[in-house]
Amino acid sequence: MFYISIFFQYIAQYMKTRMEYRTDMLVEILSDLMFQAVNLVFILVVFSHTNALGGWQRDEIIFIYGFFLVPYALFSSFFNIWDFNERYIIRGEMDRILTRPIHSLFQVLLERMELESLFGAITGVLIMSYAAARLNLSFHWYDLFIFILFVLGGTLVYGSIFVALASIGFWSDAKTSIMPMMYNIGNYGRYPVNIYNRFIRFILTWILPFAFVGVYPASYFLGKTDWYFYAFFTPAVGLVFFVLSVMIWNKGVKRYRGAGN
Amino acid sequence: MSKYLEMIRIRFLMMLAYRTNYYTGILIYSINIGAYYFLWTAIYGEKENIQGLSAGQMVTYVAISWMARAFYFNNIDREIAMEIKEGKVAVELIRPYHYLGMKTMQALGEGIFRLFFFSLPGMVIVHFIFPLKLPADLHAWSFFAVAILFSFIINTEINLLTGILAFFFYNNDGLMRAKRVIVDLFSGLLLPISFYPIWAQEIMKYLPFQGISYIPSMIFTEGFPGTDIYHAILFQAFWALLLVVPIQILWVLAKRQMIIQGG
Numbered sequence: 088m089f090y091i092s093i094f095f096q097y098i099a100q101y102m103k104t105r106m107e108y109r110t111d112m113l114v115e116i117l118s119d120l121m122f123q124a125v126n127l128v129f130i131l132v133v134f135s136h137t138n139a140l141g142g143w144q145r146d147e148i149i150f151i152y153g154f155f156l157v158p159y160a161l162f163s164s165f166f167n168i169w170d171f172n173e174r175y176i177i178r179g180e181m182d183r184i185l186t187r188p189i190h191s192l193f194q195v196l197l198e199r200m201e202l203e204s205l206f207g208a209i210t211g212v213l214i215m216s217y218a219a220a221r222l223n224l225s226f227h228w229y230d231l232f233i234f235i236l237f238v239l240g241g242t243l244v245y246g247s248i249f250v251a252l253a254s255i256g257f258w259s260d261a262k263t264s265i266m267p268m269m270y271n272i273g274n275y276g277r278y279p280v281n282i283y284n285r286f287i288r289f290i291l292t293w294i295l296p297f298a299f300v301g302v303y304p305a306s307y308f309l310g311k312t313d314w315y316f317y318a319f320f321t322p323a324v325g326l327v328f329f330v331l332s333v334m335i336w337n338k339g340v341k342r343y344r345g346a347g348n
Numbered sequence: 349m350s351k352y353l354e355m356i357r358i359r360f361l362m363m364l365a366y367r368t369n370y371y372t373g374i375l376i377y378s379i380n381i382g383a384y385y386f387l388w389t390a391i392y393g394e395k396e397n398i399q400g401l402s403a404g405q406m407v408t409y410v411a412i413s414w415m416a417r418a419f420y421f422n423n424i425d426r427e428i429a430m431e432i433k434e435g436k437v438a439v440e441l442i443r444p445y446h447y448l449g450m451k452t453m454q455a456l457g458e459g460i461f462r463l464f465f466f467s468l469p470g471m472v473i474v475h476f477i478f479p480l481k482l483p484a485d486l487h488a489w490s491f492f493a494v495a496i497l498f499s500f501i502i503n504t505e506i507n508l509l510t511g512i513l514a515f516f517f518y519n520n521d522g523l524m525r526a527k528r529v530i531v532d533l534f535s536g537l538l539l540p541i542s543f544y545p546i547w548a549q550e551i552m553k554y555l556p557f558q559g560i561s562y563i564p565s566m567i568f569t570e571g572f573p574g575t576d577i578y579h580a581i582l583f584q585a586f587w588a589l590l591l592v593v594p595i596q597i598l599w600v601l602a603k604r605q606m607i608i609q610g611g
Binding site for chain 2: 121
């Protein structure tokens with residue numbers, strides 16, 4: 088419908104602007120690739136000194152990391168709102184957004200999208216395939232759909248946390264460093280949650296559910312039956328948190344008064 | 349000389365005005381240290397030690413390498429690149445100081461500020477949360493002080509190099525990002541150098557990066573056996589001196605190459 092056609096129009100526009108600066112795009116993709124490689128190197132080096140990490144094998148950890156990269160890539164492409172406060176509230180850009188007949192969050196997300204980050208998903212799939220081949224994992228035909236569902240769930244988990252944080256800007260326009268902090272907390276989800284203590288595990292599952300981006304959904308494909316319960320929760324957690332964050336956003340928009348002078 | 353001291357002072361005061369930004373910085377670093385704390389505890393599991401480091405030493409290593417990073421880390425490569433792009437560097441060049449020297453002093457002012465308002469309180473906080481093993485004798489502390497001074501020098505020199513390259517490339521953003529990844533990985537911030545496979549260690553012996561993080565952190569955790577500590581400091585001193593050469597060469601070339609648009 089209307090929103091879908093708007094979505095593709097934004098993408099077409101985006102492609103046009105980015106294709107003008109191809110080298111910049113290439114540089115960005117390459118440096119993303121390097122950051123992903125660093126984490127892989129860490130795992131590889133660590134496993135040259137140990138055989139298991141909290142009961143997980145080397146290739147399982149690599150698989151989890153590969154899986155994590157896919158929702159993370161989607162999140163980085165479509166939820167690039169870490170500087171929302173500065174860009175839209177302090178500079179008053181939100182005024183422009185609010186005069187248009189499309190949901191404000193939808194517009195902000197589309198304006199700020201960074202499709203280059205999608206290449207991270209390819210890296211993720213490659214890493215997963217490597218690990219899956221070494222683990223001799225077998226998949227059913229329906230696993231592809233479960234994969235898509237889990238990836239979307241994980242993306243929504245990440246997205247909703249950052250939308251909720253961006254909404255804080257409506258109440259207080261002071262500069263905060265919560266966003267970068269959250270990026271660092273998100274990294275906890277790349278590793279099996281059972282290595283953390285109970286308190287952190289609880290937070291990563293129910294408060295800031297980053298575990299639903301990496302370990303939990305990935306454990307389904309690894310055949311870790313103990314974790315299936317959590318794995319199948321992934322889409323629901325993503326959806327619930329997303330609805331909550333949109334509600335917070337909507338409440339915030341009502342409070343928006345413009346920067347004015 | 350006094351004008352450079354003044355530069356340090358001004359930068360320090362400037363940072364002081366925005367000190368609230370740093371409280372969250374400490375939190376972010378603590379979160380990172382926490383993540384690595386749990387990771388390493390799980391990696392060690394039953395093991396007494398890996399590559400000569402005990403689990404307790406490893407936790408201390410992680411904590412000190414992050415907190416020391418607050419001291420030596422700076423963005424002068426980004427600042428220099430920005431000033432070159434915006435053409436401000438032309439004005440800077442006619443001022444009565446050495447541009448690179450002034451940048452280094454600003455970085456030092458920033459570093460000293462973060463040492464007192466970030467690293468020290470951060471270390472105290474982290475010490476309460478995680479079981480750290482601080483060095484017992486004064487010897488290790490004084491060697492550590494020398495080592496982090498050198499790590500500041502080496503890191504700043506590398507930043508100056510990448511910054512100056514903006515004179516030659518239209519856009520050196522990618523280069524600066526690549527540098528960041530390389531420094532994080534090969535300086536020993538994420539992994540002690542002794543954990544890497546032998547062939548990688550052999551290569552890193554000929555690179556300056558381990559002087560940035562690995563050497564001071566190993567000194568702090570008392571992980572160097574015997575006289576290795578002297579070799580380590582010498583290694584740092586050697587690179588601190590050697591890196592001056594490419595900086596000077598590039599600087600001379602850069603000034604010749606410079607074209608200022610408009611006036």
